[in-house]
Amino acid sequence: MSTANEIRQTFFQECDELLEALDDGLCEIDEGIADESFDLETVNAVFRAVHSIKGGAAAFGLDALVHFAHQFETVLDVMRAGELTPNDDVMKVCHRAADHLSDLVAAGRDNEIVEGELGTEIAAKLIGLVAGSECAEPGNDTESETFVFVPLGLPIPTNTDNGNQELTLSRFCVRFTPSAGLYASGNDTSLLFRELSELGELEVTVETDRLPDLKNIDPGESYLSWVVILLTEESEQSLREVFEFVDGLCELQISLDLDATMHEGPSDATKDVVDEARASTGVPEEESTSPTMVSASSPDSGTERAKPATGPKATVRVNLDLVDRLINMVGELVINQAVLTQCIKDAGLLDRGELSTSLAEFRNLARDIQESVMAIRAQSVKPLFQRMARIVREASELSGKDADFLTEGETTEVDKTIIERLVDPLTHMIRNAVDHGLEPPEQRRAAGKAETGHVKLTAAHRSGRVLIEVSDDGAGINREKVFQIAVEKGLIPGDSILKDAEIDNLLFLPGFSTAKEVSNLSGRGVGMDVVRSAIQKLGGRVSIFSQPGKGTTMSISLPLTLAVLDGMVVDVAGQTMVVPITAIVETLRPKAEDIHPLGADNQVVSVRNKLVPVIDLGVVFGHRRTPAPISDMVLLLVESDGSESWALAVDQIFDQRQVVIKGLETNYGHVPGVAAATILGDGNIALIIDPEETAHRSGPVADVGDRARLEEV
Amino acid sequence: MAETQIADSGLRELVTFRVGQQDFCIDIMMVREIRGWTPATILPHAPPFVLGVINLRGSVVPIVDLSARLGLRPSEPDDRHVIVIAVVGTQTVGFLVNAVADIIGINQSEVQPTPDVASDATRAFIEGVIVTEERMLRVIDIKTVLPKSMETAEAG
Numbered sequence: 001m002s003t004a005n006e007i008r009q010t011f012f013q014e015c016d017e018l019l020e021a022l023d024d025g026l027c028e029i030d031e032g033i034a035d036e037s038f039d040l041e042t043v044n045a046v047f048r049a050v051h052s053i054k055g056g057a058a059a060f061g062l063d064a065l066v067h068f069a070h071q072f073e074t075v076l077d078v079m080r081a082g083e084l085t086p087n088d089d090v091m092k093v094c095h096r097a098a099d100h101l102s103d104l105v106a107a108g109r110d111n112e113i114v115e116g117e118l119g120t121e122i123a124a125k126l127i128g129l130v131a132g133s134e135c136a137e138p139g140n141d142t143e144s145e146t147f148v149f150v151p152l153g154l155p156i157p158t159n160t161d162n163g164n165q166e167l168t169l170s171r172f173c174v175r176f177t178p179s180a181g182l183y184a185s186g187n188d189t190s191l192l193f194r195e196l197s198e199l200g201e202l203e204v205t206v207e208t209d210r211l212p213d214l215k216n217i218d219p220g221e222s223y224l225s226w227v228v229i230l231l232t233e234e235s236e237q238s239l240r241e242v243f244e245f246v247d248g249l250c251e252l253q254i255s256l257d258l259d260a261t262m263h264e265g266p267s268d269a270t271k272d273v274v275d276e277a278r279a280s281t282g283v284p285e286e287e288s289t290s291p292t293m294v295s296a297s298s299p300d301s302g303t304e305r306a307k308p309a310t311g312p313k314a315t316v317r318v319n320l321d322l323v324d325r326l327i328n329m330v331g332e333l334v335i336n337q338a339v340l341t342q343c344i345k346d347a348g349l350l351d352r353g354e355l356s357t358s359l360a361e362f363r364n365l366a367r368d369i370q371e372s373v374m375a376i377r378a379q380s381v382k383p384l385f386q387r388m389a390r391i392v393r394e395a396s397e398l399s400g401k402d403a404d405f406l407t408e409g410e411t412t413e414v415d416k417t418i419i420e421r422l423v424d425p426l427t428h429m430i431r432n433a434v435d436h437g438l439e440p441p442e443q444r445r446a447a448g449k450a451e452t453g454h455v456k457l458t459a460a461h462r463s464g465r466v467l468i469e470v471s472d473d474g475a476g477i478n479r480e481k482v483f484q485i486a487v488e489k490g491l492i493p494g495d496s497i498l499k500d501a502e503i504d505n506l507l508f509l510p511g512f513s514t515a516k517e518v519s520n521l522s523g524r525g526v527g528m529d530v531v532r533s534a535i536q537k538l539g540g541r542v543s544i545f546s547q548p549g550k551g552t553t554m555s556i557s558l559p560l561t562l563a564v565l566d567g568m569v570v571d572v573a574g575q576t577m578v579v580p581i582t583a584i585v586e587t588l589r590p591k592a593e594d595i596h597p598l599g600a601d602n603q604v605v606s607v608r609n610k611l612v613p614v615i616d617l618g619v620v621f622g623h624r625r626t627p628a629p630i631s632d633m634v635l636l637l638v639e640s641d642g643s644e645s646w647a648l649a650v651d652q653i654f655d656q657r658q659v660v661i662k663g664l665e666t667n668y669g670h671v672p673g674v675a676a677a678t679i680l681g682d683g684n685i686a687l688i689i690d691p692e693e694t695a696h697r698s699g700p701v702a703d704v705g706d707r708a709r710l711e712e713v
Numbered sequence: 714m715a716e717t718q719i720a721d722s723g724l725r726e727l728v729t730f731r732v733g734q735q736d737f738c739i740d741i742m743m744v745r746e747i748r749g750w751t752p753a754t755i756l757p758h759a760p761p762f763v764l765g766v767i768n769l770r771g772s773v774v775p776i777v778d779l780s781a782r783l784g785l786r787p788s789e790p791d792d793r794h795v796i797v798i799a800v801v802g803t804q805t806v807g808f809l810v811n812a813v814a815d816i817i818g819i820n821q822s823e824v825q826p827t828p829d830v831a832s833d834a835t836r837a838f839i840e841g842v843i844v845t846e847e848r849m850l851r852v853i854d855i856k857t858v859l860p861k862s863m864e865t866a867e868a869g
Contacts, residue, residue, distance in 0.1 A: 332771040575755060621757035664756075667805050668766065668775040668860060672758050677766060677773045685754040685768050 011056045013317060015105045016383070022049040022098050023386045029086050029094075043080040050076060053101065055244060062108040065101075068119055071126045072097045078130050093125045099390050169200070169231055172239060175253040177225035182249035184220070193228065195242045200232025225251075320416070323376050330366075330373045331660040331679070337366045338681035374561055378413035381459045381468075384422060385410050388430050392455055395434035401441065402452040403434050412459035414466050415561040418538055422468070422556075425531040425542075429470045429554055430455065432527070437472035437552050447549065449473065465540075466560060471553035477546040479503045486512065504544045508532045539565065539582065567659045567678070567688060568636070570650040573618035573628075576686045578659055578678055579648065583691040585637045587653065592631040603630055605647050607637065613695075616649045620673060620694055638691040646695040661688065673697055723821045727843075729850055730797065730810040733785040737810075738817070738843070738850045743799045747813055750794040761787065763860050764809060769798060775860055776807040782858050783838055801855055808858070817850075819843055824852055 025046035032039060054069035075094070078084045086094075100122050107113060174196075178189060196202055204226055211223045230239065236254055243252055341350075341359055350356050385407045396403040414422075438444075438453035445451055454473045459466060479500060486506045487494045498506075506512060510529040535542045540558035559565065559582075567578035568587075594606045595614070603614040614635065618624040628651070635647040659678035662685075664671055675690035727738040728747075753765030753776045762781035766773045776796060781787040788794065788809060796807040824841040840854040 328771045335771075623755065623757070662771075662773045664766070664773055666803060667773060668756070668763075671756055674757065677754075679768050679771065679773075683768055684752075685766050685773055687754065687756070 008060055010317075011060060012105065012109045014056065015053055015109075018049040018053050019098070019102045019105065020383055020386060022046055022101070023389070025049065026091065026094055026098055027389075030091055033086060033088065033091065040080060040082075043076060043086075047073065047076040047080055050101070053105065057105075057108065059245065060108070062104075064113070064119070065104040065108050068097075068104055068123060069101060071123050072101060075126045075129050084129060090129060093122070093129060095390075095393060096122050097126055099393070102390075169233055170236075170256055172228075172230045172232065172236065173255050174228040174230060174239065175225065175251075175255075176228060176243075177251040178222050178246065179249055179251070180220055180222045182246050183222060185249065187246050187249065189224075189226070192242060192246065193226075196228060196230060196239070199234045199238060199242070200230055202231075203229040205229075318376075320377075323373075327373050327377070330370045334366045334370055334660075335679050335681060335683060337363055339683055342682065374564070375413075377415050377417075377561065379416045379419055380411050380413050381419060382410040384419050384426065385457055385459075387423065388426055388457055391427050391430045392434060395431050399435050399438075401434060401438050403438060404452050404454050406454060406456040408456070408458035409460045412461060412466060414459075414558065418466075418558055418561075421534065421538055422558075425534040425556075426457075426468070426470070428527070428531050430457070433470055433472040433474070433552070433554075437474035439475050443475070447475070461560075462557070466558045468556040468558065469553055470556075471551060473551040476548040476550055476552055477504055477507070477544075479546075479548075482506055504546055507544060508542070539580070564658050564660050565688070567657065568653060569655040569657060569659075569680070569686065570617075570634075570636070571652045571654060572621060572650050573623035574651075575621070575623050576654070576680060576684070577617065577621075577650075578686050578688045579636055579638075579650075579691060580675070580688065581656065583638045585639045585645065588635050588637065588647075590631060590633075590635055590647075595630050601627065603627075605630070605635060607647070610645075612637065612645050612647045614647045614649055615695055617689065617694070618649075618651070620697065636691075638695070644695075646691070648689075648691060648694070659686075659688070724818060725821055725824075726816055726818050727850070727852070728797070728816055729814040730795070731812045731814060732779045732783065732810050733788075735785070736814065736848055736850050737779070737783075737853050739797070739799065739853050739855055741816060743801060743855055745798045745800050745805065748796050748798065750790050750792060750796060750809065760860065764790065767796075767807065769805070769807070772805060774798065774805050774807050776809055777858060777860060779808045779810055779853075779858065799855060801859060804859065806859055817845070819845075827851075 025042050028039070028042045029046070032042070050069050050073045054066055054073060057065040057069060072094075075084070075097075079086060079090075084090065100119055104119070176189075176192075178187075182189075193202065193204055205228075207225045207227065208223070210225070211217075217223075232239075236256070239254055240252075243250070341363070344350055344355065344359065350359075389405050389407070392403050392405040433455045434453070438455070439447065441451040444453065456469070456471045458469045458471075461467075482503050483492075483498065483506070486492045486503075486509065487496075489512065491506065491509050491512060492498070507528045508531075512527060512529070532542050535556055535558070538558055540556055542554060542556045544552065544554050546552040566581040568581055568584060569576060569578055571577075588607065590605050596604050596606070596611070598604050598613075604611045605614050606612075614630055616627045616630070616633075619627050628649075630649055633649045633651055634653055635649055637645060637647050639645045659680075661676045662678055664674065664677050664687075671687070673690055673694035674687045675693075676688045677685050678688055680686050726741040728741050728744050729736055729738040731737075751767055753767045755765045756763055756775070759765070762778045764776040764778050766775050768774075778788050778790075788811070790809055793812070795810055795813050797810055797813065798805065798807045823843050823845075825843070826841055827836050827839050828842070838854055838857050839851045841852045843850040843852065
């Protein structure tokens, strides 16, 4: 059972790769349309991707998926035969089909059923495409025939051969020699023959020449081969389809009418090339002598089987848990190294030249290993961007606004977890960009812009962080309206005087939604505040920049990884704690005259004429009962995204360093004001402070709702 | 899961230890390791019986003072105290005890229901008692002595 599950899991993982390749290919064809450079190999790659998904899906009984993939495949097949020239309309349908295919894959994975309507609609469009050109390969269409509606277009009579083939009985000779691997993977030859017998009259002869004596027999080995004579109306293609799932596990020779010249190796490549040859020449019977023969061992077919249509980069699929464990252990190694260094230092041996040199080398090695291991978790943002392309397509369809989607920096690598958690916020931002950002076509024309709007998604590395930007060339933020709505909703007092940037930031307030009507796309009132808290949870910040009439840009700045952060190691009433450096604006040692008591036990410090509330971390975390005199302490000025600031009072600053983040949630639970824990050089644990949460908990304006949302992991 | 399997076969192995002046035991399948006391990093806002967290080869493991948890006197941990690291589901927790005594094998039928006389605070954490050679062993229901999830932790 678990093996079956594993295989299933592998299939879906492969599907993800294949869908990515599919999307890639379609985009490439898209680009090809413009300059009319039509690369057949790309279409082939796309075809193979769909074909592989279909093949796998059939093995797992995902009928809906198989069915749809088959229709899609038929269209692509016609396309690669050159009978359907891809244009914008065709590609639109193909993109939709690819989207739907990925839906079906997801549904298959979650054992769900996708609502029929959309699928039927797209399927009908696909069939329409085929009908519009030519119905290719009748033998291939056994499944779609069951529900195909009669094609309206007249078939262009270029390929008379198909017609002939359907009517005449052909006599095929199939020589089938299974390898041991065929049996090992659970295939059964009798089932194959049974399937063949459905195609026509069958005569099977078994060849036992290679069968050794009983005492020499190896039960795992394959000794038998078969010669099958099949009298059928079907094309050779249909015959080969029967053997589709034992592809590569057997030697298969199919020849017409006992023809002596046979081609070997039933690999995909052979088949594909042969198909092409046939489609272009229209004489399938000649393929055996045609120069397009490709042997199964050719490198082309080898790579293709492993990973269709993705670049030459070899990859390994590894369980994420294993990687995490490795990261953990490497983290330990680094700590251990620090402890060792300390011990040697304490023993007074550090002056010995050789020892200190190798110790330094050890340290560098440990760091290098740590960095490399961290890099394993990094992934390119490409799949994420591809998902977003789909969101744009859907959003532009629903909103009736044409939108072009541009991406930049797809190869930027970010921690896998970050990518996963970015999906929802980015989806929201992209939808917003199309729905709210872009103006309707008439308005765009009036403003002298092209009717088709542009939504751009970029990713780049900036000083140790990842910067992701979503921009549109729409009307920009209507600040007056935003201000008015914020006042109406009671989010700000009516007489507030706000700067442009401050008005833009109002969009991030909970419960703010500018859409007058709740549209299908956005405007449910759970808007940008959720986006912001999701980004903040990842240790990132989101900001907004808008130019009236020119468009809006939203930037997300994220850490490269969730596994480490730069922290300031501080002393809080005898306890060592870590404050994330990203939160700290500045550190200061206050003068006594800058500190003013406010109320019973609150104090504020004046920093360049601005009064900032002081929070004694020792008191907040219960490490001391009564506040220590602030003037003896160091203040860390922290700022929230809402431009609130606080001064966190600590006893002293020890150090500034990169720390490995260790979750508290698994073994314990959430600790208020604490983001996570880390292990220090001496092996002890220090808690990492969440400055905003700490401040909110101690401050008078505890934003409980917001906190609660942030706390759920 | 391991627990139920053992219960089915009837045979159980238990690690016995001393907390305060009393003998307790837990199922050996729960115990991952036993180690000496090391000072823990204090967790703010934690219930009094949570002494803090320690570094167990790279994972952050909370330490529960079993004595305080069972309603006995809070311990003052020193070098002679021992931490029993237990794994319950996905959670790894350390329990501070006075000393680990030995490992005993018993039949599930030997576990008697907790007598009514026991105080409520202690009884809630005990699934039964075993009487052997003049000793009474209290079998701890480990799930109940875990530090509760964050809501409870925050309240405490």
